[in-house]
Amino acid sequence: MSLFNQILLLMCVLTLLSTHNSLRVNAYSSLFFQRMHVNVTNTLLENLDLTLHCKSADDDLGPHVLHHGQNFVMNFKNNFLGETLFFCSFRWNKELHWFDIYIANRDDCRTTCNWYILQSGPCRTIAPKDNVECFAWNKNK
Numbered sequence: 632m633s634l635f636n637q638i639l640l641l642m643c644v645l646t647l648l649s650t651h652n653s654l655r656v657n658a659y660s661s662l663f664f665q666r667m668h669v670n671v672t673n674t675l676l677e678n679l680d681l682t683l684h685c686k687s688a689d690d691d692l693g694p695h696v697l698h699h700g701q702n703f704v705m706n707f708k709n710n711f712l713g714e715t716l717f718f719c720s721f722r723w724n725k726e727l728h729w730f731d732i733y734i735a736n737r738d739d740c741r742t743t744c745n746w747y748i749l750q751s752g753p754c755r756t757i758a759p760k761d762n763v764e765c766f767a768w769n770k771n772k
């Protein structure tokens with residue numbers, strides 16, 4: 632085989648592999664156009680009010696003030712590419728933090744992802760298992 636043909640063959644194999652891989656990943660997450668439910672509850676200590684402001688590339692959900700124990704539910708559909716990302720700012724007293732509240736490849740919120748906001752960061756349970764998983768605030772602002 633000539634060098635040119637070898638390179639051509641290699642390129643074909645790589646293209647096939649990458650196509651196959653993304654199909655597998657997409658089928659695995661199977662999240663396209665799925666309706667997602669994300670429920671954020673203010674569980675800050677000391678009965679503090681939480682101001683929550685969530686956005687994606689397409690949507691700005693606006694600021695919401697949650698008293699201690701109150702919650703805010705976000706319902707949305709994943710986009711075609713399964714790349715949906717919602718990020719929120721969280722304010723209380725003089726604190727301001729950011730967190731990616733929904734990342735399509737991280738979270739399966741077809742039932743509901745329940746988030747509980749603490750000073751130390753957000754903790755999540757996913758129904759029906761309800762295992763608690765806690766995360767750190769985003770490092771960048």
Ligand SMILES: *[C@@H]1O[C@H](CO)[C@@H](O)[C@H](O)[C@H]1NC(C)=O
Pocket residue numbers: 670671672702704743745
């Ligand atoms: C959101 O979470 C709160 C606190 O766990 C709960 O009381 C409320 O029923 C949840 N709402 C939805 C729509 O899941």
